[in-house]
Amino acid sequence: xNHEISILYVEDEKYIRxxxxxxxxxxxxxxxxxxxxxxxxxxYQKHRPELVISDIQMPKMDGLLLSKKILExxxxxxxxxTTAFNEESHLKESKNLNIFYxxxxxxxxxxxxxxxxxxxxxxxx
Numbered sequence: 001x002n003h004e005i006s007i008l009y010v011e012d013e014k015y016i017r018x019x020x021x022x023x024x025x026x027x028x029x030x031x032x033x034x035x036x037x038x039x040x041x042x043x044y045q046k047h048r049p050e051l052v053i054s055d056i057q058m059p060k061m062d063g064l065l066l067s068k069k070i071l072e073x074x075x076x077x078x079x080x081x082t083t084a085f086n087e088e089s090h091l092k093e094s095k096n097l098n099i100f101y102x103x104x105x106x107x108x109x110x111x112x113x114x115x116x117x118x119x120x121x122x123x124x125x
Contacts, residue, residue, distance in 0.1 A: 003120060006030035006049035010040035010066065011082075012058040020107065037061025041069050048074070051119050053112075055105075056083040056094075067097050078119045082107055 007028050011017035012035055021033050032047050034040040038060045044052065052070060056063035063081050070077045081094050084105040094102050100122075101115035 003028055003116075004030075005051055005120060005123065006032070006047060008032045008034065008040060008043055008047070008049040008052045008054075010034045010037060010052070010054040010058070010063065012036050012055060016055075016105075016107075023109065037063065037066035040066050044070050045073065050078060050123055051116065052077060052079045054079065054081055056081050057085065064093055064097070067094070067099060071097060078122065080112070080115050080119070 005028065007024060007030070009017070009021060009024060009031065011020065014035070017033065017035065021031065024031050030049065032043045032049060034043050036058050037054070040052070040054060041061065052067075054063040054066055067079050067081065070079065078100045080101040080103060081099050082103045082105055086104065100119060103111055103115060
């Protein structure tokens with residue numbers, strides 16, 4: 001899977017961020033990486049990637065607030081949220097925001113790539 005879409009990946013845990021960045025970099029030519037929501041929104045505004053993958057629990061700005069800010073800029077933004085927690089409030093809020101996909105940690109790469117493929121197909125319509 002070698003795609004031309006651009007991805008913004010936002011994750012505060014360095015080990016997870018480094019590992020997934022390495023994997024995503026193999027398949028996507030344009031990959032922007034942030035370690036918190038504040039960096040994420042700056043990179044989003046600068047590069048306008050087609051897909052955002054973000055953790056929910058982060059310092060400075062969590063993934064839900066980041067998603068709200070991105071959706072204020074582009075209501076059609078495609079966002080995949082990841083979380084280690086199974087909190088109903090997060091799931092409910094992400095559904096209210098029309099988050100494209102919600103993935104539990106540890107991230108199953110197969111699930112992530114299925115979600116990415118769905119984003120790619122939705123962009124081709």
